[in-house]
Every structure is written in C-alpha cells, then in structure tokens.
Amino acid sequence: MATGALGKIYSDGEVIVQQGKSGDCMYEILEGKVEVLEESSEHPLRLAVLHKGDFFGEMAIFEREARSATVRALGDVRALTIDRKNLLRRISEDPSLAFRILEKMSHRIRELNKKLVQTQSKSN
Amino acid sequence: MSSDLKLSDGSRIAVIGGGPAGSFFSNFVLSMAERMGLELVVDIYESRDFSIPGPPGCNMCGGIISETLVQMLATEGIELPPVVVQRGVDSYLLHMDVGSVRIDTPHHEKRIGAVHRGAGPKGLTDAKWLSFDGFLLSLAHDKGAQIVQGRVDDITWTDGRPQVKTKKGEPQTYDFLAMATGVNSAALKLFEDMDLGYIPPKSTKTFICEYYLGEETVEKYLGSSMHTFLLKIPRLEFAAIIPKGEYATVCMLGKKIDKELVDAFLNSPVVKQVFPADWEPQEQACHCSPKMYLQGAKQPFADRLVFIGDCGISRLYKDGIGAAYRTAKAAATSVVFEGIAKQDFQKHFMVACNRMETDNKLGAFIFKVVHIIQQMRFSRRGILRMVAKEQKKEGKRRLMSLVLWDMFTGSAPYREVFIRTFHPYFIGGLIKNLVIGIWPAKKRIPVEEE
Numbered sequence: 100m101a102t103g104a105l106g107k108i109y110s111d112g113e114v115i116v117q118q119g120k121s122g123d124c125m126y127e128i129l130e131g132k133v134e135v136l137e138e139s140s141e142h143p144l145r146l147a148v149l150h151k152g153d154f155f156g157e158m159a160i161f162e163r164e165a166r167s168a169t170v171r172a173l174g175d176v177r178a179l180t181i182d183r184k185n186l187l188r189r190i191s192e193d194p195s196l197a198f199r200i201l202e203k204m205s206h207r208i209r210e211l212n213k214k215l216v217q218t219q220s221k222s223n
Numbered sequence: 224m225s226s227d228l229k230l231s232d233g234s235r236i237a238v239i240g241g242g243p244a245g246s247f248f249s250n251f252v253l254s255m256a257e258r259m260g261l262e263l264v265v266d267i268y269e270s271r272d273f274s275i276p277g278p279p280g281c282n283m284c285g286g287i288i289s290e291t292l293v294q295m296l297a298t299e300g301i302e303l304p305p306v307v308v309q310r311g312v313d314s315y316l317l318h319m320d321v322g323s324v325r326i327d328t329p330h331h332e333k334r335i336g337a338v339h340r341g342a343g344p345k346g347l348t349d350a351k352w353l354s355f356d357g358f359l360l361s362l363a364h365d366k367g368a369q370i371v372q373g374r375v376d377d378i379t380w381t382d383g384r385p386q387v388k389t390k391k392g393e394p395q396t397y398d399f400l401a402m403a404t405g406v407n408s409a410a411l412k413l414f415e416d417m418d419l420g421y422i423p424p425k426s427t428k429t430f431i432c433e434y435y436l437g438e439e440t441v442e443k444y445l446g447s448s449m450h451t452f453l454l455k456i457p458r459l460e461f462a463a464i465i466p467k468g469e470y471a472t473v474c475m476l477g478k479k480i481d482k483e484l485v486d487a488f489l490n491s492p493v494v495k496q497v498f499p500a501d502w503e504p505q506e507q508a509c510h511c512s513p514k515m516y517l518q519g520a521k522q523p524f525a526d527r528l529v530f531i532g533d534c535g536i537s538r539l540y541k542d543g544i545g546a547a548y549r550t551a552k553a554a555a556t557s558v559v560f561e562g563i564a565k566q567d568f569q570k571h572f573m574v575a576c577n578r579m580e581t582d583n584k585l586g587a588f589i590f591k592v593v594h595i596i597q598q599m600r601f602s603r604r605g606i607l608r609m610v611a612k613e614q615k616k617e618g619k620r621r622l623m624s625l626v627l628w629d630m631f632t633g634s635a636p637y638r639e640v641f642i643r644t645f646h647p648y649f650i651g652g653l654i655k656n657l658v659i660g661i662w663p664a665k666k667r668i669p670v671e672e673e
Contacts, residue, residue, distance in 0.1 A: 103308035
C-alpha cells in the first residue's frame with residue numbers, strides 16, 4: 100500500500116460486509132472491485148460487481164437494518180469507510196451532499212429495472 | 224423568500240484565489256448549475272504556480288485533511304489519490320513530559336491525509352507527489368472553470384457589478400465575485416475603502432517548518448502517526464509533527480513564536496525522542512510564519528459578493544481546509560439555488576458560518592481547559608494514564624481518547640467534544656485518574672507498540 104493511500108486494503112476473497120450483520124458505515128471503493136452476494140439460499144446469487152468510485156453498504160445507513168447482502172473483495176481492494184453519524188449529520192447540514200448518493204441509487208434502480216425486464220422476457 | 228438578484232445562463236463568476244476554498248466553490252457551483260441546467264462562466268484568479276516547490280507555489284499550512292473531510296469528499300466523488308496524499312495517517316501520538324500514548328483510528332484505517340499544499344518545500348528537486356491545491360484546482364478546471372494566472376491588482380464596482388483587474392489584463396466585469404484568498408493575502412485590503420461592512424478576520428501567527436528526513440527515516444521514526452505535543456514550554460500552546468513523504472512538517476502555535484521558542488521546542492527531550500538520535504534541525508529548512516484564522520470576518524457578504532474560507536469564517540485552530548469546503552459549499556448552494564443578493568447570503572450562507580462561529584466559542588473554552596491541564600504535571604499524568612488504560616477497551620468506551628482525537632484532528636465539531644465530557648463515565652474516570660496522577664509515577668510512560 101502506497102504511503103499516501105487512504106482507506107484500508109482488503110485481500111482477494113475477504114468479506115468486507117456480511118449479510119445479516121448490523122453496520123454503522125458505508126464504503127467507497129477507491130481501488131479494485133467487489134462482488135455483492137445475496138446469501139439467503141444455498142447457492143449465493145451474485146447481485147452486482149462494483150468498481151472504483153462505487154459505494155456499498157449505504158442501505159444500512161439509511162434504513163438502520165441488518166446488511167442486506169454480503170460484499171466480498173475481487174482481487175485486492177482499497178476502500179474507505181464513511182461513518183453513519185458523520186454522514187447523516189453532514190447531510191442534515193448540507194442536503195446537497197446526498198445528490199451523488201441519490202444519483203447512484205437511481206442508477207441502480209434503472210439497472211435493476213433493465214434486469215427485471217430481461218428476466219421476464221426470458222421466462223415468457 | 225429569495226431575492227430577484229439571480230444568475231442566469233451565461234452569467235460570469237470571478238473567484239479570487241485558487242486554494243481549496245476557491246477550487247471547491249468553483250467545482251460545486253459548476254456541478255450544481257449543471258444539475259439545474261444553468262450555464263455559468265467561472266474564472267479563477269490565482270497568482271501562484273502550484274507546480275513550483277517552495278514559497279512561490281505554497282499556500283502555507285500544516286496540510287492535514289481531516290477524517291471527516293476525507294469522508295465527505297469521497298461522498299462527493301472526490302477521491303484524494305496517493306500521488307497527492309503524502310502520508311495516510313491512521314493514528315496520533317500524544318506526547319507529554321510524563322509519557323506518550325498512541326490513539327488509533329476506528330477500523331485501523333488511514334482516514335487522515337497529510338499533504339503539501341504546494342509542490343513541496345524549497346530545494347526539492349525530485350517531486351514524487353503533486354500539490355494538493357494544484358490537484359483541487361485541476362478538478363475545478365476539468366469541471367469547466369478557467370484559470371487566470373496573475374495577481375489581482377484592483378477590484379471596483381461598475382453599475383453595481385464587480386470588476387476585476389490584473390496587472391497585465393484588461394478589467395473584466397462579472398455578475399458575481401467569490402473572494403477565497405485566505406487571511407494572508409494583500410487582496411483583502413482592496414475592500415477596506417469599500418462601504419460594504421466587511422472587516423477581515425482576526426488572526427494569529429503560527430510557525431511551520433519542513434525538515435528533510437528521507438522516506439525511510441520518516442517511516443521508521445514517525446510512521447503513519449500525527450505526533451502532537453502538550454508541553455510546558457513558555458509561550459507554546461500546541462505543536463505537532465506531521466509525517467509527509469520525505470519530510471516532517473513541524474507546526475507550532477503559541478504567543479510570539481520566535482527562534483528561541485522554536486529551539487526550545489526542538490531541543491526538548493520529548494521532541495528529540497521522536498527524531499533519530501543524531502538528528503539536528505537544518506538551519507536552511509523551508510519555513511514560514513503565516514497568519515492563522517482566529518475570529519470570523521464581519522459581514523462576509525454583500526450583493527454579488529461572498530467571502531469564503533479563511534478570509535470569511537473558518538474553524539478555530541483546526542480543519543481550516545474542512546471549513547473552506549463547508550463555506551464554499553454553502554456559498555455555491557446559495558448562489559445556484561437561492562440568489563446572489565445580500566439577504567440571500569444572510570439567510571442561507573450564514574447558517575453554515577454561524578454554526579462554525581458558535582462552535583469556535585466552545586472550542587476556545589476547551590482550549591483554555593487544555594491549557595490549564597498543560598500547566599499542571601499531575602493533570603497531565605492523569606490524562607495520560609486515562610488514555611493509556613482506555614486503549615484496552617472497545618472503541619466507544621475510549622471516552623478521553625475520543626475527546627482528544629476529535630480535538631487534535633478536528634474530526635468533530637467542538638460542541639460534540641464538549642458534550643462527550645459530560646458523560647458520567649468520563650467524569651468518573653477523569654476524577655479517578657487525576658487523583659492517581661497526584662502521586663508521581665516512577666518513570667515516563669513509553670508508547671505501547673502494536
């Protein structure tokens with residue numbers, strides 16, 4: 100890790116977020132990529148692969164519920180945690196801070212809609 | 224109600240100063256305008272060349288990017304790359320004559336950035352890192368701002384609009400002017416004779432020096448820790464040594480800092496043990512004595528004008544770059560969503576400024592308490608003992624450590640630091656450790672290595 104690299108390094112396969120566990124932070128990927136896995140069934144289902152500039156774990160911040168999925172490093176990953184308390188306090192002072200989070204979440208809904216349409220088309 | 228004085232498509236904005244406040248403001252105002260479908264022209268006037276080492280390219284500052292700011296910038300999509308951050312800081316060491324103690328970041332993560340504001344100290348020949356200010360300015364440029372290289376000679380008002388003149392260029396008229404010059408700029412004098420009610424902030428002098436140690440020595444002796452010192456040296460309030468690439472930045476805050484005080488600090492046995500045994504401070508090391516923000520400017524806004532960063536309202540002693548981010552964001556939000564009249568800034572921009580000013584008053588009180596603690600050996604011993612014992616507990620139960628962490632790093636508002644000190648366990652622990660501190664320990668408490 101370069102001396103000036105911020106955040107923390109997670110090695111290949113390391114679980115960064117565990118489904119079902121409580122969480123008080125979200126993560127921004129600074130380098131590398133991660134996979135998001137739904138582990139309710141016997142065979143984990145890969146929901147997404149996220150890259151540099153993406154964030155994950157934000158649902159636990161806004162909903163105060165257990166982590167909805169597991170996030171695992173694909174190769175070495177450098178990620179930065181963003182504390183719930185810090186983030187919510189700053190958003191209450193400066194709501195425009197949430198613009199990018201809303202944009203990203205909106206983009207994810209759009210992608211999910213596309214996947215849903217593709218799945219339904221296949222099943223028909 | 225917002226005013227009728229608003230920017231429209233093609234409106235021109237001048238930003239005087241291309242430091243963090245000016246670059247953040249330009250970046251945010253252009254991003255927000257883009258979201259609103261508004262086309263603005265932004266010119267940033269900056270006389271420094273951030274690619275030149277030494278004073279010509281430096282904005283004179285300790286160069287710490289607080290934990291909170293690192294996180295907020297990441298949320299905004301601004302990642303500080305390793306080529307800009309000279310050292311990721313994951314802990315700080317509090318040094319006193321009675322011992323030293325280490326406090327780590329939550330998750331043992333590097334969440335604080337140590338940067339050089341310019342390209343590096345004078346004499347630097349092989350620059351391995353980029354200037355922090357230069358990096359932010361390049362982001363603003365990428366967003367669409369134009370950089371005007373040159374010193375602003377005069378600012379006048381023509382038909383109610385600001386006009387900016389540089390030595391070489393023709394006067395340019397703008398619809399809005401953002402002043403982001405810091406407290407050290409002569410440009411603030413241009414406003415003295417204007418009947419705007421603006422009075423520059425009160426400031427105090429600090430001392431900053433960059434000592435060359437080499438990367439290996441920095442790693443070995445300073446590591447990834449910010450070293451803070453609470454020493455009973457006359458006129459010295461506070462000092463820190465920050466590891467950066469090949470250099471150690473020494474920052475001192477106190478009354479009338481002169482060579483005698485600097486020597487007294489560097490020759491103190493507590494400070495000497497941080498450096499290699501044979502190390503001698505270089506006489507020719509790059510140093511400066513810049514002004515540091517102390518108390519907010521009066522009336523930092525007018526019609527078509529706002530003062531952001533240190534030349535307006537900032538945070539007391541800590542996190543000046545974080546304050547620049549906040550005031551720049553508040554000003555950009557007012558400009559794009561509300562208006563550019565005096566009452567718009569009073570109603571919207573000043574909310575963020577007043578919050579900081581109120582917090583600074585609490586900060587001043589807390590620093591007075593720290594000053595008292597600094598003067599008495601038994602209290603220094605008590606605090607050190609309390610922090611050392613806390614390191615064996617889980618994060619949330621390290622009450623004194625959290626208080627000191629937030630105070631020294633500027634990660635949380637002073638209000639939060641103050642509230643934490645009312646926790647019954649904090650009060651109980653403090654009293655207990657102060658009482659124990661009355662009896663002298665046999666030896667100085669060394670730092671516990673990981």
